[in-house]
Amino acid sequence: MVEIKFYGRGGQGLVIAAQILAKAYFLIGKYPQCYSLFGGERRGAPVMSFLRVDDKKIYLKCEIKKPDRSIFFAPDLIDEDEIERTLKPGGFVLINTPFDRDHFKGIQGLRVAVVNASAIAQEEGIGTAINTAMLGSYCRVAGDIPMNVLEEVIRSSVPGKIEENVKSALQGYTMTTRISEGNDL
Numbered sequence: 001m002v003e004i005k006f007y008g009r010g011g012q013g014l015v016i017a018a019q020i021l022a023k024a025y026f027l028i029g030k031y032p033q034c035y036s037l038f039g040g041e042r043r044g045a046p047v048m049s050f051l052r053v054d055d056k057k058i059y060l061k062c063e064i065k066k067p068d069r070s071i072f073f074a075p076d077l078i079d080e081d082e083i084e085r086t087l088k089p090g091g092f093v094l095i096n097t098p099f100d101r102d103h104f105k106g107i108q109g110l111r112v113a114v115v116n117a118s119a120i121a122q123e124e125g126i127g128t129a130i131n132t133a134m135l136g137s138y139c140r141v142a143g144d145i146p147m148n149v150l151e152e153v154i155r156s157s158v159p160g161k162i163e164e165n166v167k168s169a170l171q172g173y174t175m176t177t178r179i180s181e182g183n184d185l
Contacts, residue, residue, distance in 0.1 A: 001054040003064045003088075008073030011043040013131030016157070017073075018049035021135060023153045024145045025053045033058045046077060071138060072096060073117070073130060080106030094141055094176075096130055113141045115176045117168075124168045125161065132158070132165040136172030147173055 004021070008014035015036045022032035036049040050064045068091040072078055075097040083093055084107060092111035096118060097103070104112060117133035126132070132154055139145045151166050158165045 001052055001058065001060075002069065003067045004051040004053070004069045004071065005064045005067035006047075006049040006051070006071045006073065007077045008047050008049075009043075009077075010045045010047055011128050012047075012073045013129040014047050014049055014073050016129075017071075017131035017135055018051050020131070020150075020153050020157050021138065021145075022051055022053075023157065024135075024149050025051075027149050027153065028145060030055065031057050033060075037063065046074075067091065069094070069138075069142065071134060073134060075099070078104075080104070083107050083110065092141055094134070094138055096134060111178070113137065113176050113178045115172055117172055120168050120171045120175065124164045124171070126164050126168060130168075132168040133172035136169030136174075137176040138172075139169075140173045140176045141178075 006014050006018055018034050018036065022034040025032045030053045033052040036047065052058050066086050066088055068088045070083060070087060070093045072095045075095055087093065087110060092113065093107060095114050097114050098116045098119065115137040117130035120133040121127060121130045135150055139147055139150050150169055154165050154169055155162055
């Protein structure tokens with residue numbers, strides 16, 4: 001089972017991102033389980049979503065405490081000590097950030113990838129909803145969902161600016177950089 005934890009803020013499209021990713025996993029024959037956790041429904045408030053994926057039905061129903069993969073839509077929510085304590089061995093961290101490798105010295109021993117999804121979303125004209133750029137990046141880092149499957153789910157899931165969201169995902173895929181050990185993807 002792969003457990004994925006999303007961290008972000010209201011308005012970034014985090015809840016929809018988890019749902020889109022769950023649909024993509026379903027289309028490739030996996031069993032996804034997706035749910036979200038948030039307080040007040042307002043822009044800017046912290047939001048978490050959880051996604052479990054397995055080859056068989058998932059009966060476990062609880063918050064993910066030790067994810068295999070952590071995805072940060074908002075870099076200000078990063079707690080480097082928590083990441084080091086909770087990320088499972090062999091897992092990875094994906095961060096939306098304009099910063100380079102030196103900004104994340106506390107987690108450099110881990111598999112970390114960065115993408116400036118905020119800039120991509122602005123460039124494509126979709127504002128603060130960075131979800132499709134982050135999902136394109138996720139596909140590159142994880143390597144277990146083909147981009148054509150993600151594109152199919154985006155086309156059937158987003159209510160507007162469909163082509164802009166597809167382009168955003170493709171840009172996220174292309175512009176992702178691994179910062180662990182100084183290697184590019």
